[in-house]
Amino acid sequence: MAVADALGRMRARDAAHTEVGERLAWAGFYNRARPKQTVRAHQKEPCMPESARAAAAPVGVADSSKVVKAYRLKFTGTGAEYFRVWFVNMLLMVLTLGIYTPWARKRTVEYFFGHSVLARSPLEFTAETRRMVIGFFVFLGLYSLFKQATNSQNALLVGLALLAAAVSVPFLWGSARRFRVTATRWRGLRLRFGTSWKEIYWASWPVFVIALVWFCVYAGIDMRHTFTSPSLLEETRPKTFLGLTVIDWILVALGLVVSWLCFVRVMFNYQRLTIERTYIGVEQGVFRGTYGDFVRIWLGATLIAVLGFATVVTGASLLLAEQLPSRFGWDEQVEAAVEQAAAEEDEFSQARRQLYEKMQEQLERSPQSVDWETFRVEMQAIEEARQQKCREPGQSQQPYCQSAAGWWTEGEADPAEAETDEAALEAGGADFVLIALIVLSWLPMLLVFEIAHAYREAKQHRLVWNLSGVSDIARFRCKLSVGGYVWLRLQNWLLTVITLGFFRPFARVREYRARWTSTTVHIRGGASRLQNLLTIQQEGGAFADAVADFAGFDIVS
Structure with missing residues (x-):
């Protein structure tokens, strides 16, 4: 009798533990699923046909259907294994000019699914x-x-x-x-x-x-x-x-x-x-x-991208602002010369503008009466005055002397051309630095977008599956840890850039494993x-x- 009572108490305790475990495992999801309803013990499970339920739960083990098991x-997979698949796919896609793409995608999906x-x-x-x-x-x-x-x-x-x-x-x-x-x-x-x-x-x-x-x-x-x-x-x-x-x-x-x-x-x-x-x-x-969940995730990623892009552009602009004055000679010693050059350039522009207005009036009156030869001679005179000013000592590097000659000069060479070429050769090192700054400024931009994309992907993946x-x-x-996944994506991005893309299959395996597991x-x-x-x-x-x-x-x- 005592043994029977003990066995009864054990069964009751196991049943209570099973019910508590079930409620703990499902309450978080289904409370949100049905926020205005209360799940009662006597309610039947929806979306479960009785015939299928009876076949899947034989007599004597019906209570096992309430046990929630976690998997x-x-x-x-490994990066080395997928690298072989990826390398063959890339090689065949190059040899077939992209026609092999469907077969490559199937092999890739089969590898990850398998x-x-x-x-x-x-x-x-x-x-x-x-x-x-x-x-x-x-x-x-x-x-x-x-x-x-x-x-x-x-x-x-x-x-x-x-x-x-x-x-x-x-x-x-x-x-x-x-x-x-x-x-x-x-x-x-x-x-x-x-x-x-x-x-x-x-x-x-x-x-x-x-x-x-x-x-x-x-x-x-x-x-x-x-x-x-x-x-x-x-x-x-x-x-x-x-x-x-x-x-x-x-x-x-x-x-x-x-x-x-x-x-x-x-x-x-x-x-x-x-x-x-x-x-x-x-x-x-x-x-x-909900749509609001997605908006918050995408808004965070967009703010990261926009703020990061603005920071990179501002930093690159400051660096370029320091390089441009030394490259073109626009420092404090020649500020006065630049202002004078701008004023003189305005004089040349005004003279050309007056000729254009005069030509417009003649065209409106009678197109046949336009004297194109006189127009060419007057424009050439303005250009000769500009060139004469550029021949003066210290004037060859001014902005208005860098403009190309017009069609009215009939192919005549600018006297300041030789001095300009010599100065360009001397400034070759500065040009290299300038180009390097422009090219390298793209890497931080790509890095910022990679961070924003990784943040959005991790947050959305976790939201959807939860x-x-x-x-x-x-x-x-x-x-899935958002910070850990972003750091993983950054490592993969840097290694992919350093290896000229050959680390990409390893990176893809690491990212997929992080999300799946x-x-x-x-x-x-x-x-x-x-x-x-x-x-x-x-x-x-x-x-x-x-x-x-x-x-x-x-x-x-």
Whole structure:
């Protein structure tokens, strides 16, 4: 009797521990999943067919379905192994002028999937190479047509190209996502991307907004320049950086802000659609992230990039400001000479401007009465006066003496040319320093963008996996360190630059391992029970899988 009581107390204690463990493992995810509901013990598990549940949980072991088991994801690949795959891919892509790209991508995906282990079983990639080749050439054709249309500088063609791109992006993304998901297997179980084209295009509405915004920006700038452009003989309108006025840059800035918000929105929509419309058996993915979560992550990465870029540009400008005066002789001793040269250059400009105005008046009265020979002689006289001034001692290095001779000089050499060449040879060392500063300033910029990209990737990876699950039978837990991942990406970037790109395969393996192994899968009932359940559920889904296979092409993923 005492033994029976002891066994009863042990069973009760084990049951209590199991219930507590279950609640602890699932409360964090499903409390956010259902913030306004209370999960009660008597509620049935949703999204779990009774027939499949009964087959997967025989009599006598039903309580085992409540046990939550954790499986840490593992990656068994190495950089040396992948280097051989990468090197052969690069060699064949070079020899075939890029035609080998689909085969190279398949070999790469097969390598990473084959070494990505969940519950002692690797993933499988079962894609057909033929569809990857078709998708590759379809993408190349669409991209070439888009480039030709945008380079035509025709507002109508540009608008049509933007519209075509907006229509094509959802199709390309949906086709590639369906192909990649349906080609993935685990223990013989295949995934299924069960969404419709209507749902994909509805989630892609920010793409159309981006296309509309930039068409309006392009058309607005083009119309402003068309209606405000002066005649050919008048002074050109004042411009700022890259030939755009202040109003033009305001339009561009507004377009960038709207495009940034829409881009983040479409990334969120696609991420949510990928998870929530991915099925394994009849179990559906669950994603509890919000658009605000994505905005905060992308905003942080954007601020890092913008502030870092501004810092690098400011530092490079200060260094160049120190080099330019010594290079061209613009120091305190010649400031007065520079001002005098600028004033004299104004005199030459005024004289030429008067000739242009006189020529304009003659053209307006009678084009046949224009005396082009007199115009050439007068312009040549102004040029000779400039050259005479440059022959004076100490004047050859002044800015107005560095300008090239006009067409009216009939190819006559500038007397200051010999002195200019000699000074340029003497300043060769300074030129080298100047060029080195300009080139090296790009490396910090690339480094800043790498930091911003690594930050965004780590934060988004951790957010997505911590808020994702499979129905109510599995959830994920990611512990990826943002700082550690950023530092890893910086190391990989520096080593890739130092080795001229040959460290890239090792870097890719290190980054993939850091992301993959930081995730743990919590499965209700364990992996074996999940496999048995999903195998039964998948028997009736062969037709849907065949349709998904037919519809998917690997195009942009």
